[in-house]
Every structure is written in C-alpha cells, then in structure tokens.
Amino acid sequence: xxxxxxxxxxxxxxxxxxxxxxxxxxxxxxxxxxxxxxxxxxxxxxxxxxxxxxxxxxxxxxxxxxxxxxxxxxxxxxxxxxxxxxxxxxxxxxxxxxxxxxxxxxxxxxxxxxxxxxxxxxxxxxxxxxxxxxxxxxxxxxxxxxxxxxxxxxxxxxxxxxxxxxxxxxxxxxxxxxxxxxxxxxxxxxxxxxxxxxxxxxxxxxxxxxxxxxxxxxxxxxxxxxxxxxxxxxxxxxxxxxxxxxxxxxxxxxxxxxxxxxxxxxxxxxxxxxxxxxxxxxxxxxxxxxxxxxxxxxxxxxxxxxxxxxxxxxxxxxxxxxxxxxxxxxxxxxxxxxxxxxxxxxxxxxxx
Amino acid sequence: xxxxxxxxxxxxxxxxxxxxxxxxxxxxxxxxxxxxxxxxxxxxxxxxxxxxxxxxxxxxxxxxxxxxxxxxxxxxxxxxxxxxxxxxxxxxxxxxxxxxxxxxxxxxxxxxxxxxxxxxxxxxxxxxxxxxxxxxxxxxxxxxxxxxxxxxxxxxxxxxxxxxxxxxxxxxxxxxxxxxxxxxxxxxxxxxxxxxxxxxxxxxxxxxxxxxxxxxxxxxxxxxxxxxxxxxxxxxxxxxxxxxxxx
Amino acid sequence: xxxxxxxxxxxxxxxxxxxxxxxxxxxxxxxxxxxxxxxxxxxxxxxxxxxxxxxxxxxxxxxxxxxxxxxxxxxxxxxxxxxxxxxxxxxxxxxxxxxxxxxxxxxxxxxxxxxxxxxxxxxxxxxxxxxxxxxxxxxxxxxxxxxxxxxxxxxxxxxxxxxxxxxxxxxxxxxxxx
Numbered sequence: 178x179x180x181x182x183x184x185x186x187x188x189x190x191x192x193x194x195x196x197x198x199x200x201x202x203x204x205x206x207x208x209x210x211x212x213x214x215x216x217x218x219x220x221x222x223x224x225x226x227x228x229x230x231x232x233x234x235x236x237x238x239x240x241x242x243x244x245x246x247x248x249x250x251x252x253x254x255x256x257x258x259x260x261x262x263x264x265x266x267x268x269x270x271x272x273x274x275x276x277x278x279x280x281x282x283x284x285x286x287x288x289x290x291x292x293x294x295x296x297x298x299x300x301x302x303x304x305x306x307x308x309x310x311x312x313x314x315x316x317x318x319x320x321x322x323x324x325x326x327x328x329x330x331x332x333x334x335x336x337x338x339x340x341x342x343x344x345x346x347x348x349x350x351x352x353x354x355x356x357x358x359x360x361x362x363x364x365x366x367x368x369x370x371x372x373x374x375x376x377x378x379x380x381x382x383x384x385x386x387x388x389x390x391x392x393x394x395x396x397x398x399x400x401x402x403x404x405x406x407x408x409x410x411x412x413x414x415x416x417x418x419x420x421x422x423x424x425x426x427x428x429x430x431x432x433x434x435x436x437x438x439x440x441x442x443x444x445x446x447x448x449x450x451x452x453x454x455x456x457x458x459x460x461x462x463x464x465x466x467x468x469x470x471x472x473x474x475x476x477x478x479x480x481x482x483x484x485x486x487x488x489x490x491x492x493x494x495x496x497x498x499x500x501x502x503x504x505x506x507x508x509x510x511x512x513x514x515x516x517x518x519x520x521x522x523x524x525x526x527x528x529x
Numbered sequence: 530x531x532x533x534x535x536x537x538x539x540x541x542x543x544x545x546x547x548x549x550x551x552x553x554x555x556x557x558x559x560x561x562x563x564x565x566x567x568x569x570x571x572x573x574x575x576x577x578x579x580x581x582x583x584x585x586x587x588x589x590x591x592x593x594x595x596x597x598x599x600x601x602x603x604x605x606x607x608x609x610x611x612x613x614x615x616x617x618x619x620x621x622x623x624x625x626x627x628x629x630x631x632x633x634x635x636x637x638x639x640x641x642x643x644x645x646x647x648x649x650x651x652x653x654x655x656x657x658x659x660x661x662x663x664x665x666x667x668x669x670x671x672x673x674x675x676x677x678x679x680x681x682x683x684x685x686x687x688x689x690x691x692x693x694x695x696x697x698x699x700x701x702x703x704x705x706x707x708x709x710x711x712x713x714x715x716x717x718x719x720x721x722x723x724x725x726x727x728x729x730x731x732x733x734x735x736x737x738x739x740x741x742x743x744x745x746x747x748x749x750x751x752x753x754x755x756x757x758x759x760x761x762x763x764x765x766x767x768x769x770x771x772x773x774x775x776x
Numbered sequence: 777x778x779x780x781x782x783x784x785x786x787x788x789x790x791x792x793x794x795x796x797x798x799x800x801x802x803x804x805x806x807x808x809x810x811x812x813x814x815x816x817x818x819x820x821x822x823x824x825x826x827x828x829x830x831x832x833x834x835x836x837x838x839x840x841x842x843x844x845x846x847x848x849x850x851x852x853x854x855x856x857x858x859x860x861x862x863x864x865x866x867x868x869x870x871x872x873x874x875x876x877x878x879x880x881x882x883x884x885x886x887x888x889x890x891x892x893x894x895x896x897x898x899x900x901x902x903x904x905x906x907x908x909x910x911x912x913x914x915x916x917x918x919x920x921x922x923x924x925x926x927x928x929x930x931x932x933x934x935x936x937x938x939x940x941x942x943x944x945x946x947x948x949x950x951x952x953x954x
Binding site for chain 1: 614
C-alpha cells in the first residue's frame, strides 16, 4: 500500500482496525472526536462496532466488559474525559485486562482549553487511577508513529495483560503526515484463556475481580503485577537519541515538543553547539538507564514540555540529580517555537 | 432414595456471606435454577455490583465479572456487544442501579441492550450499614435519614420499573417480591421470562425484586417479611410495567 | 530544500483544503510533508490557518511561525503574519479582500484579485484554487501540469463536473502571473 496523508487521529483509528480492534467505545470530546467519527464510519464496513456511550465513565466500563470477555478494544478521549475514565482504568488494571486507551491531551485544569498540551504527564505516568498501579504509556511524535505505536499498544496490552495508554496531544491528533501501514509489525499473542465469555461447560468458571478483602491476597496480587511491570521495564523501554554521542547539553522532550526540539537541536548544531536530544517513546516505564548513561558525558540537561514542568521530575530522578536540569515550557495550549528552544540552548551555553 | 431437592448446578457449593433473613440467597438460587432450566450456564456471563451482592461472583458457576459501583450495565454492554451469543446479566442493588449507576441503567434501557438486569430493592444501602438509598421510602429511618426520609430534604424515592417502562428499548419490566412462597414462585417466573427475552433478542429485561434487609431495618427475619408486605408493596406496587415480548 | 508555507484566512475559504492539496502533492512527489491546522470551535467564518511544510529532509517542528511563503485570504491574517515572513520569502494576498500592500523590501509581495476572478468565472468557491495557480507560477514549488493532474484526481467521481472547473481556475491563476 502506498503512503497516505492522514490526520494523527485518523491514523490511530485506522491502525487500531488494522491491529484487529473491531470494538470501539467512546464519547465525543475535542480534539479527538475524529476518532469516534472515523470509527463510526469504518467499523460497520469491517464487521466491527463503534458505540457512543452515555459518558466517558460508561465508555471505559464498556471497555472493561469487552476486555474482560477477551476482545481487543479501545477507547479514546481528551484530558477532562480521561479523568472520568480513571476509575474504570483502575478496575481494568486490578483485573489485569488488556485494552488501549488514548488521551489526545488539551490544556487544563478543569474544562481548560482545546489547544495542544502535555499537562497530563503526571496523571498518565503516576496516577491514572487509584491504587498501587502503573499504565504502560506510549508517546508518539509523528503520524506514522501514531499508527505504529497503536498497533504495538494492542500487542503489548495482550502480551502482558495490561492497559496501554497512548499519550498524544491536540497537535499530533490534528496534523497530517504521510503514513505507511505496511511497515507495521505484529507480535505473537498468548491465548486469552482467562476471559469471561462463557465456559461452555469445557472449563471451570473464570472470575475477573479486583476485590481482595484479605490483605495478604491483595498484596500478593499487587506483587505479581509488579513482577510483570519489572519484565515490561526490562523488555519494552524505548527512546530515540538524536545527536547525543558527543552532546554537552541533552534536551529531553517527547511528543509534539520533541519535533520542535529536533529542529532547535539541528539549528544549534549548525551554530556549533554540542547539543543532542533524548526522546522518550515510552513514558512509563521511563528510559532512565539511557538518561543515566548520558549523564556520564553531558554536563547539562534541558526538559521541554507543554506544561509547567512534570517530566523534569523523572529526568532528575533518572540522572539522580547529578547534573543541572533546566526547564522550558508553555502551558494552556500555547506552543514554544524552535527559536524559543534555540535561545534557551544558547543561554545554557554548552561547549562548542 | 430419589433426590427431590438439590443445589442448582449453576450455583457454587460455598457458604454465603448474607445475613440471616436476607433474601439475596433466595434470588441467587432462583437465578441459578433458571440458568439450569434454560441450559445456559455455559453461555452465561454475570456481572456483580458493588453492594451486598459484591461477592455474587463466588456464588454462580458461570463466568463472572466484578464491576465498579453502578457500572454493571456498561460492563454488561461491553460483554454483550462483543459476544452477542453470550447470555449476560447484571445483579444490582438499589444504590448501585438507581443512584450512582442511574445513567448506565437508563441508557442500556434506551439502547435496548439484550441483557437482563436482576434488581434487588431493599430500600437501603445494606453493605455500608443501612444508609438512605434512592428507593428509601418517605418517612423511612436510615442512618443518613435518622429522622425519616423527608421529601423537602432528601427528595422522593425512585420507582425503577415505572421509569424503565418509559424507555423504548425495554422489552420487559416487572416488579416482584420474595417475601412469601407465592412471591418466590412469581419471581422465578419473571426471572425466567427475562432471560428468555434476552435469548430471543427482544431488548432489555429487568426484574425488580422487593427484598428484605432485617439487619439494617432492625427487624427480625419474620418482621422483615412483613415489612415488605405492609410498607414496601403500597409504595412499590407489584406488577408488569412493560412487556413487549409477546410471550 | 524546504518550503514552509502558511495559509491563512476565514473558515470556509478553502484554507485547509489548499494546504492539504499542497501537502498531498508533495507526498506524491516522495517528499516529507506535514500539515498542521489551527483548530477551534469555529466551523465556518472564524479565523483559520494551516502550516504546511514540504521538505527533502525529515521535518522537525510542523509549526510554521515564520513562513517562507504566506498565502493570505483576509486582512487580519495579512496584518498578523506578513511581518513574520522570513527575509527572502514571499507573501501572496487576495487583493479583492485585502487592500493593504506589503511595504517590506526584503520579501516578494504578490497580489491577485482571486475572489473577483472566481466570481467572474461563476465559481466563488474556487478563489483558493486560482490563488494556488498563481503561487505555482511565481514560486515553482510544483510543476503546473503535475499539480493540476493531482488536483483534478482529488475531485470525487460524484462531482466529475468540478474537475474541469478546478483545472480552469488553476490555469486562470497561473496565467494571471504572466
């Protein structure tokens, strides 16, 4: 298939269908409504279902039911809607169910705005739901990656029985770039013998619950989940390094801001500044080892985010505060320019 | 010697946690008997609520999912829409179904989801110790309406069957009670009809069952049965509120 | 080579379509492209712009804050973005809707009464296509025939009668440059 020019939101929707996700449950919210619309149009043609729920709360619980019965399924929303889904997400984690959730972030708090933002980083990576839990969080930075990582998200979800969150933003969702769906790889997925879809008299009943009133039982279930997280940590951390080999300053950025930073790094290199960029592709687990390694050679770090400084905490933790970490951010829906980032890099000096 | 009475196959052989005199156990048994009689245990997926029946997944032999408070109808929708051949039921109490889960309940009715709702109305929140429910009656004392439910303060109770009967997607809505033998037999008939309606893809079926809560009502089991008869039935009249099944 | 183009005007003027057509044609030529719209609650009549980048190399930021080429379809857009065009760049404006002219000496300023020409050919919605023809003539960002072919191919079968009209509008703008 030739490359097609698609919006990020549409690329995610099409990639999900190509990944065998034939069930989508959602509720309209800007700037991700194209996904529900795309699904509504496409699903009936591929024998699937797009169901508009009465709320984000219901949508995530439909996902809970669909995932519990062993079906590949996804839901999408934007920041305020994701907050509503957080209850259901916690239950999904508690039952070890695979599904894909997409957050096309907009500015907040509250109703906020509808322009691009990365203000939900903490929510996504630290506490998207109550309890001792993590999500696996992927952060695409191009429309091609929106497609590729969506397919990956389904496979990772099924391999480890975890919900996977794709953390995008309004700019990535709305922008168009060429997409090639043929490059997408698939993994071997274990059979879902745990699903509640009727035992047919052939096996014992399956129970999917997150309720464990006995503290010891609950502790064991959480410990088992954290063993799984450890495996994910060992096998699935991903990042892109750009011109970091000899970099004195390392810029850390993900998603749409990494695109701006890449241009700024290129411009700074043209001025002879030894700067590079590390772009986390998985935000949780975070590429801490890779950053730690860079801290051996780089003297300064700069995180660039569309918020007031959230990922910077993880960068500091990753390098154990061994180097200064500076911050450049915009919030509320405004975006920094390449020139802004370049000026900050120049201000930080750095060895030529 | 022939067996004249035994545990239904769809019921697990475990002790239940319900209080003495509580009618949850009766309703569980009726549901299990219907699963047996219709031969659908293997296709069935039950969705348990948050409330006294939170452990319902331990008592049925079919596949079970434990939902968040109020969300059972949405969870059931997810199962049914992805597995149309499964027989999917929720088992919910009044707080779960008619307070925190009102939207989910109304919308499965509006969509005409082919699922069955077993709704236990005991006019209070049992699990948390007898607080006011959306179905607590005017004047009824609970721990959060200690002077009796006052319409000017706590508003009016919700009549679920009457409400659901207004929705086009609801095929069958009946209110029954399990406070006497006649009522238990009528309840089983209603539950069976509700499951049959689902199997025949008629739309949403809901059976509201007036139940006892002797512990939180502060009554003996026998007095509790009388309470259903004398206090609840006048407020929640039994009967078929909607039936488009054509049975 | 990299062209960073900003299309700006009102919603309903075909701003997003024009940008998309350029990005798509760039893609078909095997180039890297991005298209990023300003988006808002307005569906029609509100201000609207989109950034398009067409490049031989991987594209970093998809935002065009300082365009090589500005294509302005209303006065507020012209006022806002004309000062941001890079030195050596070009600004195109629809003189039917924008009376102001660029006073900068470090950029090329081109005007065309695109809306008037579109009205004259009884196709008021094709002012954007007339403009594209003019832009192609002045900048050579695309080969005219190739762009015309891709443009007509993008008109759906159900509106086949619009194919010729689009080609005519594109040619009208192209020839206006002579």
